[in-house]
Structures are given as structure tokens and as C-alpha cells.
Amino acid sequence: MNNQSSKGSRIAKVLSRAGIASRREAEKIILAGRVKVNGEILISPAFNVVDSDIILIDDDPIAKPDEERLWCFHKPVGAITTAKDDKNRKTIYEYFPSNLPRVMPVGRLDLNSEGLLLLTNSGELKRKLELPSSELSRIYRVRVKGHPKEASLDSLRSGIIIEKDFFRPMKVSVDRQQGANAWLTIELKEGKNREIRRAMSELSLLVNRLIRIEYGPFKLGSLKRGEVIEINSKSIRRSLKTVNIDFTKASNKKRNHNKFSKVSRKVN
Secondary structure (H helix, E strand, C coil), X not given: CCCCCCCCEEHHHHHHHCCCCCHHHHHHHHHCCCEEECCEECCCCCCEECCCCCEEECCEECCCCCCCCEEEEEECCCCECCCCCCCCCCEHHHXXXXXXXXXXEECCCCCCCXXXXXXXXXXXXHHHHHCHHHXXXXXXXXXXXXXXXXXXXXXXXXXXXXXXXXXXXXXXEXXXXXXXXXXXEEEECCCCCCHHHHHHHHCCCEEEEEEEEEECCEECCCCCCCXXXXXCHHHHHHHHHCCCCCCCCCCCCCCCCCCEEEXXXXXX
16 A cells, blocks of 8 residues: 655654654555555555544554653663663663653663653654754763873864764853863754763773753752653743744643653662
């Protein structure tokens, strides 16, 4: 089954909005033959659907898209940013309350990193927040073993190539030196896999603590380790407007209009 009609929305986008998966993951589900539209199996993600179409995944109907929602989570060290782990390590999902809907992390923090991790029920919003073209800043407090020199840090400020990977220019400042360790503040615009650790290693500096304190307009603030709070729709829309990202209008459901709504608090 295929369709090049310009009407409706691309099927992967609809699945993403329904919280099934990200667009890329949705395309894989489609190519695996798990999606039916009006009783016929899709063979390509290049297919548009309209509201009247009946969409099934593994013969089960998908839920109607909920409003886009966003949470802030203070990820502790030792939790991995995945739903399952073949090494039986603790995952971020073990910190979430049972009443939290299916959520996806926006970007990742590695096992030994901590701090702000955004969560959303919308694959579309996740994609918008992760796209390099969105130019969202990620700000980190970083403790390194060693004595960073301004001349060395200048290579990071102008952009650096490490093992054929180009790391875009970073904003780096030395906050203080404490004996054998130094605290830095580092701002990235992209955030490749283990970018800060690899960049510091290139300068012979060992990262022994890494805390993300901001992601775009959202801040870690006083959020406690292991705690999750939901940001209400009005605050999300206002915050994303400052970075030119569209936010889907809230549904007719009544929601808490406090700036933050606490969901849970769990600490190691």
C-alpha cells in the first residue's frame, strides 16, 4: 500500500504525535510491516493519512494524539537513558511514578552524567528539541582533573576535530581551580555522543563530574536528584516561543496552571 497524496499528514508524523515512537523509529515500524491503514499493510513510510483513516499497529488501534507535554527530570549518576538494559543496570524509567504516561527522553545523558533531562510524550516535540537546526544551547557544569589553560580551551572555542568528528565551537569558561580539580561551564549547540568527555580528554583533562543545568530555555534549578516535574502548556509555549519552536495547542483537557507541577521525587 502506498500513497503520494498531499492531503493529510505523513504516517510517521501521526505515529510520533500519538506517542508511539520518534519519526525515525516509526518508519522502522512501518517497514517491518506492523502498520495497517484501513485494513491494508503499509509498505512505505511515504504515506499520508487523514483523521478518518483507521490506523492499526500489530492489529491494535493507535490512541488519538494527546496534547504535547513536557517534564524536567534530574537524572542521577548511575542511571542509563534507556528503557531496558541488557546488563541489568538501573534505568531512568525506574525513577518515574506509575502514573506517568509513556515518555521519551529528549537527547541523552550517559551513565556517569547527571542533571537536567527533558521528557516528552510527543515524538514530534522530541524531534524539534533535538534537531541541530533548532540551535538550542545545552549548558553544563563540568569538573575536571587537571589545570586547564586558556590557550588549550581556545581550540574548543573555535571548533575541533576528534577522530574525524567535528565538534562545533563551544563556549568554555573556567570558574575556579580547587587543588587538582577545576570547575568549568561549557555551552554546546549540538551535543554529540560524549562530546564534552572526548573534548576534555583531547586536552589531557579527565572529567570526574558532569552536570547539565540547562537545555534550551529550560533549567535544572532547584530540582532534586531523581525528581520529575511537569511544565504546564502555557509555560512550555512561552518558553519555546523564545527559541522559535512551535508548540501544539493544548487539548480541551483542564490542566494545572501552576508553572510547575511536581510528579514525583525519588532519590538514591
